Amino acid sequence: MKFTDIAGPNATDTMRVLGRPTDRIEGPLKVSGRATYAAEFDVPGQMYGVIVGATIARGRIVAIDASAALAAPGVRHVVTHENAGELALGDDHKAPMLAGPQVDQFGQAVALVVADGFDAARAAAKLVRVDYAADEGSFDLAQARDDAAKPHSAKRHGDFDTAFAEAEVRVDATYTTPDHAHAMMEPHASIAAWEGDTLTLWTANQMVDWAARDMAKVLGIPRDKVRIVAHHVGGGFGGKLWVRADAVLAAVAAKAVGRPVKVVLARPQVFNNTTHRSATIQRIRLGATRDGRLTAIGHDSWSGDLPGGSPEGAGAQTRQLYAAPNRLVVERLAELHLPESNAMRAPGEAVGMMALEGAMDELAETLGVDPVELRILNDTQVDPEKPERRFSHRDLIGCLREGAARFGWERRVATPGRVRDGRWRIGMGMAAAYRGNIVVKSAARVGIGADGRVTVTTDMTDIGTGSYTILAQTAAEMLGVELDQVTVRLGESGFPVSAGSGGQFGANSSTAGVYAACVGLRDRIAEAVGFDAATARFAEGRVWSGNRSVPLGEAAGADGIEVEDRIEFGDLTKKFVQATFGAHFVEVGVDDETCEIRVRRMTGVFAAGRILNPKAARNQILGAMTMGVGAALTEELVVDARLGGFINHDMAEYHVPTHADIPYQEVVFLDEEDPYSSPMKAKGVGELGICGVGAAVANAVYNATGVRVREYPITLDKVLAGLDR
Numbered sequence: 001m002k003f004t005d006i007a008g009p010n011a012t013d014t015m016r017v018l019g020r021p022t023d024r025i026e027g028p029l030k031v032s033g034r035a036t037y038a039a040e041f042d043v044p045g046q047m048y049g050v051i052v053g054a055t056i057a058r059g060r061i062v063a064i065d066a067s068a069a070l071a072a073p074g075v076r077h078v079v080t081h082e083n084a085g086e087l088a089l090g091d092d093h094k095a096p097m098l099a100g101p102q103v104d105q106f107g108q109a110v111a112l113v114v115a116d117g118f119d120a121a122r123a124a125a126k127l128v129r130v131d132y133a134a135d136e137g138s139f140d141l142a143q144a145r146d147d148a149a150k151p152h153s154a155k156r157h158g159d160f161d162t163a164f165a166e167a168e169v170r171v172d173a174t175y176t177t178p179d180h181a182h183a184m185m186e187p188h189a190s191i192a193a194w195e196g197d198t199l200t201l202w203t204a205n206q207m208v209d210w211a212a213r214d215m216a217k218v219l220g221i222p223r224d225k226v227r228i229v230a231h232h233v234g235g236g237f238g239g240k241l242w243v244r245a246d247a248v249l250a251a252v253a254a255k256a257v258g259r260p261v262k263v264v265l266a267r268p269q270v271f272n273n274t275t276h277r278s279a280t281i282q283r284i285r286l287g288a289t290r291d292g293r294l295t296a297i298g299h300d301s302w303s304g305d306l307p308g309g310s311p312e313g314a315g316a317q318t319r320q321l322y323a324a325p326n327r328l329v330v331e332r333l334a335e336l337h338l339p340e341s342n343a344m345r346a347p348g349e350a351v352g353m354m355a356l357e358g359a360m361d362e363l364a365e366t367l368g369v370d371p372v373e374l375r376i377l378n379d380t381q382v383d384p385e386k387p388e389r390r391f392s393h394r395d396l397i398g399c400l401r402e403g404a405a406r407f408g409w410e411r412r413v414a415t416p417g418r419v420r421d422g423r424w425r426i427g428m429g430m431a432a433a434y435r436g437n438i439v440v441k442s443a444a445r446v447g448i449g450a451d452g453r454v455t456v457t458t459d460m461t462d463i464g465t466g467s468y469t470i471l472a473q474t475a476a477e478m479l480g481v482e483l484d485q486v487t488v489r490l491g492e493s494g495f496p497v498s499a500g501s502g503g504q505f506g507a508n509s510s511t512a513g514v515y516a517a518c519v520g521l522r523d524r525i526a527e528a529v530g531f532d533a534a535t536a537r538f539a540e541g542r543v544w545s546g547n548r549s550v551p552l553g554e555a556a557g558a559d560g561i562e563v564e565d566r567i568e569f570g571d572l573t574k575k576f577v578q579a580t581f582g583a584h585f586v587e588v589g590v591d592d593e594t595c596e597i598r599v600r601r602m603t604g605v606f607a608a609g610r611i612l613n614p615k616a617a618r619n620q621i622l623g624a625m626t627m628g629v630g631a632a633l634t635e636e637l638v639v640d641a642r643l644g645g646f647i648n649h650d651m652a653e654y655h656v657p658t659h660a661d662i663p664y665q666e667v668v669f670l671d672e673e674d675p676y677s678s679p680m681k682a683k684g685v686g687e688l689g690i691c692g693v694g695a696a697v698a699n700a701v702y703n704a705t706g707v708r709v710r711e712y713p714i715t716l717d718k719v720l721a722g723l724d725r
Contacts, residue, residue: 001566012477051266062101062131064129112250198226276637317434318356357695362708432583454481456486480543
C-alpha cells in the first residue's frame with residue numbers, strides 16, 4: 001500500500017480499541033520474569049565470552065599474549081585480530097568491533113576469552129597481556145573547537161549578520177552540554193549459534209533488519225544465512241540501533257569453538273565500548289524588536305566524533321520552531337578519539353533545545369516579556385526557510401496555553417529570587433518542545449485462523465515502548481475483534497521487515513504497516529463469503545453485510561487466510577512540514593544554604609497526532625521527561641584526558657534520576673489527528689518528551705536564584721558561585 005494522499009475516513013476511526021489507555025499485553029510476562037531477553041535464552045551447550053577492552057584510545061597493538069588465559073581452567077579459546085579472520089565494517093560503524101592492529105578508541109575490544117563458565121572467562125580475561133604503542137589523541141571538544149572551523153552543514157536564509165547587528169535587542173550566549181550515556185537497564189548482550197553455515201543470533205537490538213544486514217556484512221556471509229532474534233529488549237534509546245562487539249565476537253567465537261557462545265557487556269563496557277551522545281558547544285544569537293518579534297536567529301554548534309562520524313545535529317529545531325526572516329544554522333564536527341558518538345534519544349533536539357530555549361528565556365528576561373507570550377508571538381505555521389511549505393498540523397500555541405493554565409503559570413513572579421518556602425528559593429520555568437516527525441516503510445503479515453484468532457507477524461521490536469500492544473490494538477480495531485483475540489509475533493528476521501524502533505518513527509510506521517495488511521485481509525475475508533469488500537463491516541468477531549454476518553473463523557476456513565503488505569510513504573513529508581510539539585513547565589526549589597536543586601512539580605502538554613494508546617504514550621513521556629531532568633541536573637560523562645575514556649562508567653557514578661528525584665508529573669495530550677502523516681493519523685511521541693525539559697529546569701533555577709547557568713549539568717557548585725547573598 002502506498003500512502004500518497006491525505007488520509008480520509010477509514011476503519012481506524014471507530015476508536016473502539018485504538019485510542020484507549022490499554023495495559024501492555026506482554027506485561028504479565030515481564031512482571032513474572034517469563035519475558036525472555038537476549039542473555040536469558042537457554043541455548044544447549046552454550047559457552048561464555050568476556051571481552052578484553054583496549055586501555056589506550058589511539059595507537060597500535062604491538063603484541064598480544066593469551067597463553068596464560070588459554071592455560072586457565074575451563075578456557076577454550078581466545079579471539080584476537082590474529083585469528084578472527086577478516087571482519088568488515090558495518091554500514092554505520094565508525095570503527096571495527098575488534099581492534100587490531102590499529103586501536104581506534106578506549107574500550108574497543110582487543111580480545112574475547114571463551115570458557116565453559118562465565119566466572120572462568122572473566123578471570124582468564126584478566127590474564128590476557130596486550131602491549132600497545134600509543135599515539136596522541138584529541139579528547140576535549142573545547143580544545144578541538146578551532147580545528148572544526150569548516151562547517152559540516154550550514155543553512156542560511158536571509159541576511160543574518162546584518163539583521164542581528166541591527167536588531168533593537170540582542171542575545172548572544174554560549175551553552176555547553178557534556179557527553180551523555182544511554183545507560184539503559186539491559187546491557188548489550190548476544191548469544192550466537194551456528195548450524196552449518198547459518199548463524200542464529202539472540203541479541204539486544206532495536207532494528208532487526210539492520211542487525212541482519214550488518215552481521216552479514218561484517219562476517220562476509222550471505223544475508224539469508226543470518227537469523228536475528230530480539231523478542232524483548234530492555235531499553236536502548238538509540239544505543240542498540242546497530243550490532244556491537246558482543247554480537248560480532250559472539251558469532252566469531254561460536255564459529256571457532258563449534259558451540260554457542262554468550263557475550264554480555266559489563267556495565268563499564270556499555271559506557272566505553274558502545275556509543276554515546278557527544279558533548280556540544282552551542283552559540284545562540286537572537287535578534288528581536290523591542291516588542292519581542294524575532295528578526296534574526298543564529299545557532300552555531302560544535303560536537304565531536306571519531307573520524308568519519310557525524311555531528312549531533314543540535315540545530316534541527318532552530319530551523320523550524322520560530323519565525324524570523326533572517327536565519328543561520330551551522331553545525332561543525334571536531335575529530336575526537338573518544339568512544340563513538342551516535343544517536344541517542346531525540347538526537348539533535350534533546351540538547352539543541354537546552355540551548356535554544358535557554359536563550360529564549362534570556363530574551364524574554366531582557367525584553368520584560370512573559371516567556372510563554374514570547375513564544376506565541378513568534379509562532380509560525382509555515383517552514384521559516386521555505387514559506388510556501390506549511391506544517392501539516394502544528395498546535396504549539398495550544399500546548400503553551402493549556403500548559404500555562406494547568407500549571408498555574410499566572411502565579412509566577414517574574415523577578416528572580418523573590419519567592420521563598422522556608423529554606424527553599426522557589427522558581428518556575430518553561431520551554432517549548434519540538435521533534436520532527438519521521439515515517440519509514442514498514443511491513444506486516446496478518447492472518448485469521450479457523451478459530452477466529454488473529455495473528456500479527458512483523459520484525460518490529462518492543463524496547464519497552466509497548467509495540468506488542470499497539471500492533472494488537474491496530475489489528476483488533478481493523479478486524480473487529482477483542483484485544484485478547486490477537487497474538488503478536490515480533491523481533492525475528494525472516495518476519496516482514498518493519499520500521500524498527502528508533503527516531504520516534506516506530507509506532508506510527510509499524511501500525512501503518514499492520515493497517516495495510518489488515519486492509520488486504522478485510523478484502524480477502526469479504527470476498528471469501530461473497531460480500532462487497534467496499535461496504536463490508538467488521539465487528540463482534542464477524543464480517544457483516546447489512547444484517548447478514550459470518551464469523552471470521554468460518555470465513556477464513558480450515559486453512560485460514562493471511563495477507564502480507566507494507567506501507568510505503570510518498571512525498572507528503574516533502575510537501576508539508578511534519579513535526580510534533582509540546583510545552584514543559586517546571587517548578588524547582590533551590591536550598592538557600594547548599595544550593596541543592598529539587599524539582600517540585602512538572603507539567604507537559606503535547607500535540608503529536610492521534611495518540612494510539614494514551615497509557616503507553618504517557619509512559620514514554622514520563623520516561624523522557626525524567627531523562628530531561630537528568631540531562632539538566634546530573635548526567636555527565638567525565639572524560640579522562642590522559643587515556644581518552646569515560647571515568648564514571650557505571651550506574652554508581654553516572655548519575656541518573658531516581659524516584660526520589662522526580663515528583664508528580666502531569667502529562668496532557670491535545671486532541672489531534674494528522675491525516676498527512678499516515679493512515680493512522682498519528683505521529684511519534686517517544687522522543688518529544690525529552691525535548692525542552694532541560695531548558696525548562698534551567699529557566700526555573702534562574703527564576704529561583706537569579707543565577708543563569710549555561711554549562712550543563714546545573715550542579716550546586718555552579719549555582720553557589722553565582723548566587724548573590
